[in-house]
Every structure is written in structure tokens, then in C-alpha cells.
Amino acid sequence: MELDWQSVGTFGIYTLAGVLCIAGFILSCLSLSGTWVVLAATxxxxxxxxPAFPGLATLIVFLLLCIGVEAIETMAGTWGVQRRGGSKAAxxxxxxxxxIGMILGGFIPIPIIGNLVGMIAGSFGLAFVVEHSKMKKADHAAHVATGAVLARLGVIFLKVGITLAMSAALALGCVLTKQTT
Incomplete structure (x- = not known):
């Protein structure tokens, strides 16, 4: 009985792509750039x-999605704070x-949830401190810091959604299209 090395290689590539997609999902849950990891899997x-699916068109669409998510993330925190009357510094x-909170949240012994709680607390806390030091009004500072948290959560949901959509498109496309050899 001879081993079919081409099948072994194909299995390995699909397994690695699947692991990368799962890692991308986990990273997105932590508000990190999981979309880029799914792009690498693609x-x-x-x-x-x-030249079968996913092909150049899919790679370009996924690249544009990755860039778009990063651009939105860059603007979201500041937008969430400023929309509620806060400063750029906040x-x-x-x-x-x-x-910082995401890193420290890693010490909370609940995977992913600890990092998420730390990230939310850190985002709120530092925005609150900066805004309170400027305005000396706790209720205003809390209002501004809440905007930062809401923007951060929105970005996380966006990243997770885009990461899952990209992963699903990759998986379904591979299943539904025939590979030419």
C-alpha cells in the first residue's frame, strides 16, 4: 500500500487554513486583527x-475588507469619545x-472573556481619567468613557462578523467549486 503524498499535502494545507481561520476568529474576539490571518489562510x-477558487478576485476582496476594518477601528475609539463630547486625548x-486592559485581562482565568473584560475596563478607565482630569465632572467623564466602550464593542462585533464571513466564504467556496489539476 502506497501513501498518496498529494492527498496528505492537500489535507495539511486545508487543516492549516482551518487552524488559521479559527485563530483569526479568536484574535477578532480580542479586538486584534484576525481578518489578516484569514487573508493569509485564503x-x-x-x-x-x-487558478480555481479562491483566486485573485477573492484575495483582493478580502484584502479590501481587512483594510476597511482597520480604518474603521482606527477611527472608532476617537469617534465614540468625541461623539459624546470628549477630547482627542480621551x-x-x-x-x-x-x-493595556486586554493584556492585564489575560490574568483573569477565563480565556478570551478575561481579555475582553480587561479591554473594556481599561478603555473605560483611562478615558474616564483623562476626561475627568480636563473637565472635573465625573458624570461627563463617565458619559465620554461609555462612548469609548460602545465604540470598542462595535468594532469587536464588526471584526468577528467580517472574520466569520471571510472564513465561511473561503470554506463554502472551496467545497462548492471544483479544483482544476
Whole structure:
């Protein structure tokens, strides 16, 4: 009985792509750039199946989605703070606080949830401190910091949704299209 190395390689590529898509989902849940990891998985599958699906068009669409998500994320925290009457400094503080909180939240012994709680608390806390130090009004600072949290949560939902949509499109496209060899 001879081993079919081509089938083993194909299985390995699809397995690696699946692991990358799962990792992308987890990263997106943490508000990190999971869409880029799914783009890498798509590139791997495109290389293996070329010229069949996913192909160049899918790679370009996924690249544009990744860039769009990053652009929205860059503006969201500041937008959420400023929409509620906060300063640019509070917006930057919310971004930094979210990152620091995400790292510290890793010490909470509940995977992903701990990081998420830390990120929300850090984003709120640092935005609150910065805005309160400027205005000296706790209710205004809380209102502004809540805007930062809502914007952060919106971005997480967007990232998770786009990551899942990209992963599903990749999986379904591979199943539904025939590979040419």
C-alpha cells in the first residue's frame, strides 16, 4: 500500500487554513486583527488550488475588507469619545487603556472573556481619567468613557462578523467549486 503524498499535502494545507481561520476568529474576539490571518489562510488555499477558487478576485476582496476594518477601528475609539463630547486625548487614552486592559485581562482565568473584560475596563478607565482630569465632572467623564466602550464593542462585533464571513466564504467556496489539476 502506497501513501498518496498529494492527498496528505492537500489535507495539511486545508487543516492549516482551518487552524488559521479559527485563530483569526479568536484574535477578532480580542479586538486584534484576525481578518489578516484569514487573508493569509485564503492566500495559502489560493496558492494550492490555483487558478480555481479562491483566486485573485477573492484575495483582493478580502484584502479590501481587512483594510476597511482597520480604518474603521482606527477611527472608532476617537469617534465614540468625541461623539459624546470628549477630547482627542480621551480617545487616545481609550485606545491605550483597551490595549493595556486586554493584556492585564489575560490574568483573569477565563480565556478570551478575561481579555475582553480587561479591554473594556481599561478603555473605560483611562478615558474616564483623562476626561475627568480636563473637565472635573465625573458624570461627563463617565458619559465620554461609555462612548469609548460602545465604540470598542462595535468594532469587536464588526471584526468577528467580517472574520466569520471571510472564513465561511473561503470554506463554502472551496467545497462548492471544483479544483482544476
Amino acid at each position: 492566500g495559502l488555499v489560493a496558492w494550492h488550488r490555483w 480617545g487616545m487614552a481609550a485606545l491605550a487603556g483597551g490595549f
